[in-house]
Amino acid sequence: MSQPTAAMIVIGDEILSGRTADVNVQVLAVALGRAGIALAEVRMIRDIEGEIIDAVNVLREKYDNVFTSGGIGPTHDDITADSIAAAFGVGIDVREDARAILATNYANPEAELNDMRLRMARIPDGATLIDNPVSKAPGFTLGNVHVMAGVPKIFSVMVESVMPTLTGGAVMLSEELHFDRGEGQLAKPLSLIDAAHPLVSIGSYPRAKDGRFTVNVVARSTDADALAAAVADIRAID
Amino acid sequence: MSQPTAAMIVIGDEILSGRTADVNVQVLAVALGRAGIALAEVRMIRDIEGEIIDAVNVLREKYDNVFTSGGIGPTHDDITADSIAAAFGVGIDVREDARAILATNYANPEAELNDMRLRMARIPDGATLIDNPVSKAPGFTLGNVHVMAGVPKIFSVMVESVMPTLTGGAVMLSEELHFDRGEGQLAKPLSLIDAAHPLVSIGSYPRAKDGRFTVNVVARSTDADALAAAVADIRAID
Structure with missing residues (x-):
């Protein structure tokens, strides 16, 4: 849907x-x-x-x-x-x-x-x-x-x-993960995970606070199983 | 300018x-x-x-x-x-x-x-x-x-x-007046004042607060004299 x-x-x-x-x-x-x-x-x-x-x-x-x-x-x-x-x-x-x-x-x-x-x-x-x-x-x-x-x-x-x-559609599910490091260290693994999960869109949102950079990674999909699989991969980034 | x-x-x-x-x-x-x-x-x-x-x-x-x-x-x-x-x-x-x-x-x-x-x-x-x-x-x-x-x-x-x-231009001057009444009571005089002052644009912004409506009227112009004349007319609304 x-x-x-x-x-x-x-x-x-x-x-x-x-x-x-x-x-x-x-x-x-x-x-x-x-x-x-x-x-x-x-x-x-x-x-x-x-x-x-x-x-x-x-x-x-x-x-x-x-x-x-x-x-x-x-x-x-x-x-x-x-x-x-x-x-x-x-x-x-x-x-x-x-x-x-x-x-x-x-x-x-x-x-x-x-x-x-x-x-x-x-x-x-x-x-x-x-x-x-x-x-x-x-x-x-x-x-x-x-x-x-x-x-x-x-x-x-x-x-x-x-x-x-209004005529509604499939609800977009999302999960947000927080990383206490700069976006540059996550960019490569996120790019591979994004390519491996075509039903999921993965966004990366840096924040500047007290001179340090952190990142919120948001995975979004209308498919709950696909979302769970992508989130598991993102959590596994070391 | x-x-x-x-x-x-x-x-x-x-x-x-x-x-x-x-x-x-x-x-x-x-x-x-x-x-x-x-x-x-x-x-x-x-x-x-x-x-x-x-x-x-x-x-x-x-x-x-x-x-x-x-x-x-x-x-x-x-x-x-x-x-x-x-x-x-x-x-x-x-x-x-x-x-x-x-x-x-x-x-x-x-x-x-x-x-x-x-x-x-x-x-x-x-x-x-x-x-x-x-x-x-x-x-x-x-x-x-x-x-x-x-x-x-x-x-x-x-x-x-x-x-x-950047190449700048004439600075837009603005003045804001507050009216403690509904927009419908101001609409007619504001419309006349707007028409009488072609160098000034007059906006009317209602607010809902505690079940009452008030209005902020904002007059804007790059011409200080034209702005002052329009604001005088707005203030004179009884």
Whole structure:
């Protein structure tokens, strides 16, 4: 059993300016991993319609699933929903079911659900809504593209809302071994072990701490027996 | 004065698997920001030669500078240097100056500088070396592509080594204002202020905390007077 693939598009100048460090990539990667879906690529791009359209159209052809984060709020810089509609060549307008969900967020929706807030109920034709238990304003899925908020708390709950709708695959199993020496002493045996176990991918991740180098070796496979055999060989490195 | 642009390519399965959260994007974004260079795009991709070649060749045409992190160590999964040479269509081999620098890391280089470690001295034809005061193994610059290590401590010092070689631009100035209310109440005035100040870009970043929503509004411009005028208008929102 193989693994379906996924890509993520992080939309917004906030990350690229260095003002904020992204935390959503890891949240999505871990959730997909549990479902046996491989996160294969991430792109972080600016709030520019042409950039969003290009990234969405390339990645939705290349991978089984695409997830976007950011740009679906009520302000002028929130252009994701309109850009997704343009990427798919479909219309977009305020949709009654989305407006009704939004309205539950306000004590007096007649007065409070102003024009700008109603932007959050603009949904491309043919999309299904993604539930948002935190702040109501929904995300949406159009084709294989899942459009979600950038605020980490809301991104996380939207990921949980979407996961049951996805087709999962074989779960990637992994084992991590720590070596208290430099990577150069492990490189040769690891290369031989990697070549001998084609169903296992072996990564080597050096760390610098207090002027010394140590290595975490991570073996990954969807096949438990193959993984165990490779790990036994790695443990046997003297 | 405008801003030169840059892209970053994060190479490696470690981030995409969710095992590790990236920290290098923000380090690079902040360093570039100080030099007046705009980080315009980031791609995180797998350790696959074809993916590295495609990303490098697209991004080095599109942006003034490209920075890569990851995949330049001694192990079998370190394929970045060879992939960069292939992207440029140039040869690659162990280079004497890189070998001499590497040798200073070992008490007995004749014995310790083994075949795998020598992989770290493989430099594409025509590249210049990037200094690595932490662990000696150099990065390199080929054309407008700067190839650096993924280990955060080494990535940081390589960024510092490269910065003086770059052509900078106008520094992006920014001011952040905090509003203790929901984004929907600010959306309309912010949209008007954004339209009235074409030299300023205004971003609105909601946060969820203890069930309440607040907003950070960030105004950015390379023009100090334009920025001050926009900030005065934002402060005046009642």
